[in-house]
Amino acid sequence: MAFLEISHLEKSFGANRVVKDFNLDVDKGEFISLLGPSGCGKTTVLRMVAGFENPSSGAIRIGGTDLVGKRPNQRNIGMVFQAYALFPNLTVAENVGFGLKIKGAPRAEIDRRVAEMLALIGLPDLGGRYPFQLSGGQQQRVALARALAPKPQVLLLDEPLSALDAKVRVSLRNEIRAIQRELGITTIFVTHDQEEALSISDRIVVMNGGIADQVGTPFEIYNRPSTRFVAHFVGQLNVFSTDGAGNLAGVQLGAGRDFAARPEALHLGRAPGTDIVLPARISEVHFLGSVIRLTADAAGARVSLDTFNRPDVPPPAIGTDVELSLSSRDLIPLG
Amino acid sequence: MNPIARLFGWAALVFGLLYFFIPLTGLVEFSLKARRGVYSLDAYAKVIGDPEFQATFGYSVLMALVTIVIGVLIVVPTAFWVRLKMPWARPYVEFITLLPLVIPAIVIVFGYIRLYNTSSWLPMTGSVMGTNILLAFGYTVLALPYMYRAVDTGLRTIDVATLTEAAQSLGAGWGTILGRIILPNVLVAVLSGAFLTFAIVIGEFTLAALLDRPAFGPYLQRIGANKPYEPFALAVISFGITWACMGLIQLVTRFSKHTRAQN
Ligand SMILES: Nc1ncnc2c1ncn2[C@@H]1O[C@H](COP(=O)(O)OP(=O)(O)O)[C@@H](O)[C@H]1O
Ligand SMILES: [Mg+2]
Numbered sequence: 001m002a003f004l005e006i007s008h009l010e011k012s013f014g015a016n017r018v019v020k021d022f023n024l025d026v027d028k029g030e031f032i033s034l035l036g037p038s039g040c041g042k043t044t045v046l047r048m049v050a051g052f053e054n055p056s057s058g059a060i061r062i063g064g065t066d067l068v069g070k071r072p073n074q075r076n077i078g079m080v081f082q083a084y085a086l087f088p089n090l091t092v093a094e095n096v097g098f099g100l101k102i103k104g105a106p107r108a109e110i111d112r113r114v115a116e117m118l119a120l121i122g123l124p125d126l127g128g129r130y131p132f133q134l135s136g137g138q139q140q141r142v143a144l145a146r147a148l149a150p151k152p153q154v155l156l157l158d159e160p161l162s163a164l165d166a167k168v169r170v171s172l173r174n175e176i177r178a179i180q181r182e183l184g185i186t187t188i189f190v191t192h193d194q195e196e197a198l199s200i201s202d203r204i205v206v207m208n209g210g211i212a213d214q215v216g217t218p219f220e221i222y223n224r225p226s227t228r229f230v231a232h233f234v235g236q237l238n239v240f241s242t243d244g245a246g247n248l249a250g251v252q253l254g255a256g257r258d259f260a261a262r263p264e265a266l267h268l269g270r271a272p273g274t275d276i277v278l279p280a281r282i283s284e285v286h287f288l289g290s291v292i293r294l295t296a297d298a299a300g301a302r303v304s305l306d307t308f309n310r311p312d313v314p315p316p317a318i319g320t321d322v323e324l325s326l327s328s329r330d331l332i333p334l335g
Numbered sequence: 336m337n338p339i340a341r342l343f344g345w346a347a348l349v350f351g352l353l354y355f356f357i358p359l360t361g362l363v364e365f366s367l368k369a370r371r372g373v374y375s376l377d378a379y380a381k382v383i384g385d386p387e388f389q390a391t392f393g394y395s396v397l398m399a400l401v402t403i404v405i406g407v408l409i410v411v412p413t414a415f416w417v418r419l420k421m422p423w424a425r426p427y428v429e430f431i432t433l434l435p436l437v438i439p440a441i442v443i444v445f446g447y448i449r450l451y452n453t454s455s456w457l458p459m460t461g462s463v464m465g466t467n468i469l470l471a472f473g474y475t476v477l478a479l480p481y482m483y484r485a486v487d488t489g490l491r492t493i494d495v496a497t498l499t500e501a502a503q504s505l506g507a508g509w510g511t512i513l514g515r516i517i518l519p520n521v522l523v524a525v526l527s528g529a530f531l532t533f534a535i536v537i538g539e540f541t542l543a544a545l546l547d548r549p550a551f552g553p554y555l556q557r558i559g560a561n562k563p564y565e566p567f568a569l570a571v572i573s574f575g576i577t578w579a580c581m582g583l584i585q586l587v588t589r590f591s592k593h594t595r596a597q598n
Contacts, residue, residue: 052500072503079504085497089519099505143501150505 001064003028003186004049004154009058011044011210018044020210022058029184031177033197036207037233042190045207046156049188051075062153078147078185080157084139086131092118092142093127099150117145120179137168144176148183155180155187161196173200194234198222206230222262228334236263238303239334249276249299251328258334263293265330266305268316274325282320298324359574366567378568387554388569395543395551398467399536402474403529406482409475411525414486415517418495432483435476440541443473448545466546473542478532485531489524490517526587530580538573 002025011019019041026032034042047053049060051072060067067075086095096117097110105113118124121141131139140160147155160176161169177200180187191197197204198218206213206221206229214226225231237260242248246255253259270277280298292315295304305324307315316322369377382388417428435443447469451459459465495517502512518525543550555573559566 050500050504052503072500073506073508075504076506077504079501081497081501083494083497085494085501087498087501087516087520088493089516098502098507102506102511146501146505 002026003030003063004188005059005061006045006049007059007061009045009048009060010056011041011048011053012056018210019048019055022210022212024205024212024215026186026188028186031180031187031189031200031202033201033204034188034190034207035194035197035204035234036192038192040207041210042192042207043158046158046188046190049154050077050079050156076150076152078150078152078155080140080143080147080155080160082159082162084131084136084143084163086139086143086146088131090130091127092123092129092131092134095131095142096127096145096149098146103150113149117149120148120182121145122175135168136164137172140164140172141175144179148179148185153186155185157187157189159190159192161191161193169196176200198234204234206233208233223332225332231260231332231334236304237261237332238263238266238301238305240299240301240331249278251276253328253331254333259331260334261303261326261331263304263306265326266303267325268294268305268307269323270325274327276326276328278324278326280322280324282316282318282322285315285318287315296322296324362567363571366564366571369564378564379572382558382565382568382572385565391549391551391554392537394549395537395539398471398474398548398550399533401471402478402536403532405471405475406478406528406532407525410479410482410486410528411518411521412513414483414490415495415513418487418490419499429483429487432479436480440473440477440539441545443476444542444545447473460546466548470542470546470548470550473546474532474536474539477539477542478528478535481531481535482528485524485528486521489521493517493520523587527584530584534577534580537576 004024004026006022006024006026009019009022010017022041022045024032034045036042044053048055049067051067051070051074055068058068086092087098090098093114097114100110100113114127115124118127121144123138123141123145126134126138126142131142134142140163144157144160157176161173164172173196176189189197189201198221201218203215203217204221205215208227208229214221214230216224216226221230222235225234231237240248240259240261242253242255242257242259244255246253246257248259267274278298280296280303282294282296283302284295286293286295287309290309292307292309293304294307294315295302297303303324309315366378367374367376369375369381413428417424448460449455451457451465451469453461459469498516498520499512502516507515538552538555539550540552540556544553544556555566555569558569
């Protein structure tokens with residue numbers, strides 16, 4: 001039995017069905033991301049787990065106990081918000097110790113735990129500061145420490161990195177993941193950023209219009225998207241249409257369907273092991289460092305492909321006629 | 336700005352200051368003339384030495400403090416709840432809190448006397464304590480517009496909804512949220528509301544006189560009708576109290592440590 005079970009969860013605001021038959025089983029210690037475009041219901045799912053919204057129907061169980069009906073302050077669930085939400089009138093140490101103080105923990109235990117948490121987030125000396133004296137990244141780390149200090153059963157994070165600048169965003173997401181691993185805490189992380197979700201999750205739930213379209217590891221989600229939406233939302237995609245007989249460049253694929261290939265599945269020239277060859281003309285060249293992203297017109301579509309940079313081979317010039325090859329096994333059928 | 340407009344601005348300022356300060360100067364000057372031919376503080380000494388002054392002033396200070404406590408207990412949770420759960424009700428609540436500015440105090444007190452007289456279902460005016468309580472509630476009503484505005488403005492500077500949810504997820508109940516998170520964060524606003532309340536209550540006449548309580552306002556009126564110099568000294572003292580309250584509002588606003596970030 002999974003540690004956190006969400007079954008047939010529904011939520012409507014008036015006539016607006018925001019979450020539809022949402023199901024998810026999370027194992028203890030797992031890091032799950034809810035990924036989807038803005039407005040697809042991610043926050044609403046999280047808020048129902050936290051107890052800030054009541055589900056219209058469905059169940060949420062932790063360790064077999066149903067949470068529905070329990071008030072948010074009785075659930076022992078840690079929450080991190082996009083806007084940090086530190087208490088402005090309390091110092092960093094008082095913020096982190098807040099949950100334990102509510103629980104009535106003795107002074108010495110609170111102090112010890114606060115010191116431990118501040119060391120964990122790498123801010124051991126900032127206990128006496130007020131939130132307004134910290135940078136955004138530091139505030140969010142304190143918010144994380146505050147949520148973790150009372151040892152919650154589940155940690156929820158709602159777009160915790162969205163308000164931060166790009167560099168801090170990447171370093172903090174790795175830090176969050178490292179801390180999560182160290183503590184082994186069951187975590188649900190909401191984001192609309194696919195790169196974020198792919199890089200740190202054990203599993204990803206891709207949401208679309210209140211529905212969980214696909215649940216899987218980042219590898220599965222990226223390489224075997226089960227719906228057209230997931231294929232388009234996660235990663236870059238080149239879409240090819242077959243001709244009336246279901247052929248693409250003379251290879252039989254199946255009539256009436258579109259097929260997609262990731263940029264890294266297309267090769268410049270005839271690569272070994274490929275069975276489809278498309279004539280193409282290079283239209284854009286983006287040198288990204290270790291990777292070169294090319295855009296080309298092929299088979300009536302504009303496609304992009306990635307090649308690794310090789311110091312001895314300069315990239316093709318714009319307007320060059322080339323051949324692109326790919327393996328039909330790498331094609332993702334779109335429903 | 337062109338020179339003529341600038342000149343006009345200065346002229347308006349000077350006129351405003353004269354309009355305000357000339358009567359005040361006259362007031363102060365006259366209050367110092369109790370002894371023939373020289374300026375002295377005799378009038379002030381007499382006023383402050385008057386046991387009735389001490390008694391009525393003490394009574395009004397106490398009533399002001401009680402009023403502030405009642406006001407805070409009513410207004411802070413109400414403004415908090417309206418912001419958190421019933422944002423649609425804000426215009427209505429605001430309208431209600433503004434009513435005391437429109438309805439004269441005399442109407443309120445006659446209403447009270449009618450509703451709570453000795454032959455009514457709740458004979459509040461029948462005992463001293465009951466009348467005191469009635470007076471405190473009357474003062475709370477008079478102070479409501481100022482208290483509510485101040486607290487609501489204070490709540491606007493913090494993210495009430497998210498802070499509340501953060502506290503809830505850490506196990507806090509409503510009492511803790513209000514007492515440890517909301518109130519401390521709007522304390523400056525509450526204090527400025529409190530000082531305004533204090534200034535209003537200290538000088539208030541109508542409610543205290545009609546409920547027949549020994550407050551400072553009726554005392555001012557009585558002295559004014561019967562003595563030559565003392566009323567002027569009292570008026571200056573009243574001014575001083577009001578101004579001190581205004582000054583204190585400025586002071587707490589400046590000295591609050593954690594709100595500086597928002598400015
Ligand atoms: N309290 C609410 N009342 C009415 N509609 C809401 C409420 N909260 C969210 N919604 C609606 O539910 C939908 C999903 O919102 P949300 O869960 O916040 O999406 P996400 O977090 O994925 O961006 C949106 O269309 C939003 O307008
Ligand atoms: Mg959201």
